[in-house]
Structures are given as structure tokens and as C-alpha cells.
Amino acid sequence: MGRPAGSPAAFDLVLTTAQFRLPKLPQVVQLTLPLSATMTPGPDLVEQPEGEALARPITLVLVGGTSLPEWLDAAAARALARDLGLQARRNGGTLQFVTGPRTGEAAAAALAQSVAPPHRLHLWRGQGNDSYRRFLAMADEIVVTSDSVSMVADALATRKPVYIYRLPRRWTPGLRLAEGLRRLAWERPTASPISRPIAWLFDQGVIEASADRRLLFDKLAAERRLAWFGEGRAALQPRSSTGDVDSAVAQVSRLFRLDQFQARRSGRSEALGAALP
Numbered sequence: 001m002g003r004p005a006g007s008p009a010a011f012d013l014v015l016t017t018a019q020f021r022l023p024k025l026p027q028v029v030q031l032t033l034p035l036s037a038t039m040t041p042g043p044d045l046v047e048q049p050e051g052e053a054l055a056r057p058i059t060l061v062l063v064g065g066t067s068l069p070e071w072l073d074a075a076a077a078r079a080l081a082r083d084l085g086l087q088a089r090r091n092g093g094t095l096q097f098v099t100g101p102r103t104g105e106a107a108a109a110a111l112a113q114s115v116a117p118p119h120r121l122h123l124w125r126g127q128g129n130d131s132y133r134r135f136l137a138m139a140d141e142i143v144v145t146s147d148s149v150s151m152v153a154d155a156l157a158t159r160k161p162v163y164i165y166r167l168p169r170r171w172t173p174g175l176r177l178a179e180g181l182r183r184l185a186w187e188r189p190t191a192s193p194i195s196r197p198i199a200w201l202f203d204q205g206v207i208e209a210s211a212d213r214r215l216l217f218d219k220l221a222a223e224r225r226l227a228w229f230g231e232g233r234a235a236l237q238p239r240s241s242t243g244d245v246d247s248a249v250a251q252v253s254r255l256f257r258l259d260q261f262q263a264r265r266s267g268r269s270e271a272l273g274a275a276l277p
Helices: 074-091 105-114 132-138 149-157 173-186 195-203 213-222 242-256 258-275
Strands: 014-017 028-031 058-062 094-098 120-124 141-145 162-165
Touching: 028 242, 058 074, 058 132, 058 149, 074 094, 074 105, 074 162, 094 132, 105 120, 132 149, 141 149, 149 162, 149 213, 173 195
Parallel strands: 014 028, 058 094, 058 141, 094 120, 141 162
Antiparallel strands: none
């Protein structure tokens, strides 16, 4: 599930998603979104008092945290609050910012300073009532920071309009080196003598390239399941990835011949029932 360390060729079945950029092999099945991410229980939240009913439309802003190369520091958090605030002034309604366990203290503090009434900020504290699903249910549309594929899956499962907010990217020297080597090994038109040993290092799991979440989000945007924040509000066709569950079950069943096992078990049960008085 996801991305194995090294080459997927050693496995009979790999269920993955686009951001891991695995090679096209018969045993590699690319799903739309991670199965484990679909509407998982959310974080515990400490809420600020809401008082009067919130003005519609309600825009839920799911805030993640730094997940390289995506970067969420105080400056990025202030930019997020500013950009969403400008949209709310144009379109009306209420913003509900919800942080998560990966939201750093500096980013959370910057949001607390930047988000003002009538908009609301709900800070994750690791204890209290789980309001995540309620926030998803209340929302008219959802904005998710670009560091989290799992929150995007949760948002899409609501079948409401979903927008991805681009966080700034920060590339460490190690990330840049791994990405450059990956391109040298896999993206050159023809293989070169140096590409083979580099590819071997990736196949052995010695080097791993970072996940390219934007690649996945671009794919979903092309399918009109979601859109990038600030790049128009075209008519979306949001839908969850429940079909991926059926596909994954079918692949695993085929791998272990579970369909034949079920048929044999059903036949034995019918024979036993016929033999009983």
C-alpha cells in the first residue's frame, strides 16, 4: 500500500497513488486516492465559542503542516489567512479554519493573530470532542492546504466543491539531489551508462524521491474533481474515491483467489445442508 522501499517488481501487487510516481508494471495498480485516507476519524479539536449562526456560504479551511517540500511556517500561515480573507470579502460568508496535529506552533499562532470575526479558528489540542466530521458536514465548500492527500480525500468524500491551496515549497539539498537523480535515472529519453547504477540505487531503496503531491492534485483537477485555489471557480464534479475500494478488493481477491474460495465454501455449505435431516 502506497510506496514500497525500492522496486515494486519484487511484489505481486502494489496499490499506490500518483504522487509516488512508481514505474508502470503489471502488478502496480494506481488508485485515485489512498484507501486509508477516506473519511478516517478526524483530530480532536478545542473550539472557540460560535455564538450566532454562521453566515453562508461556510468555507472550511483544513490546515495541515510542513511536509517537505511543502512548507507551512508563520509567513505561509499569514498568507493563507490573507488570501482566504480576500476571497471571503468578495464572496461573503464565513471562514472556518481547522488546524491539525502537524500544524506547527508558529503557524497556529500566526493564524490566531490573523483570523478575526466573523471568521473562526479551531485549534487542534490533542484532546476534547472530535468535531472534524461536523465541520465537514457544515461546510458549503472546502479548501485544503497542499501538504495533505488524506485531508483532500476526506474533503472529496463529502461531494462538495474542493480547492487546493498551494503552500510554498522548500527544497533541502538532500531533496534536490534525490529529485535530480530520479530524473537522471527515469526521465531521460534514452538510458545512459550512469543511469543504470542510479536506477539500481532507487530499486534497492538506498535513495527515495519525495512524493509529488502536486502531481496527484493536477490529475484530480484535470478530472474536475477539484481545483487549485485562486485559479477560477469552474463547475466541479466532486466525487469520492469509493470506487477505488471496490477495485482494490477485486485485485486482492484475484491475487488470493478469494472468489474461488468463497464459491467452494458456499458449495460445501449447501451440500452439508442437504445432508442434514
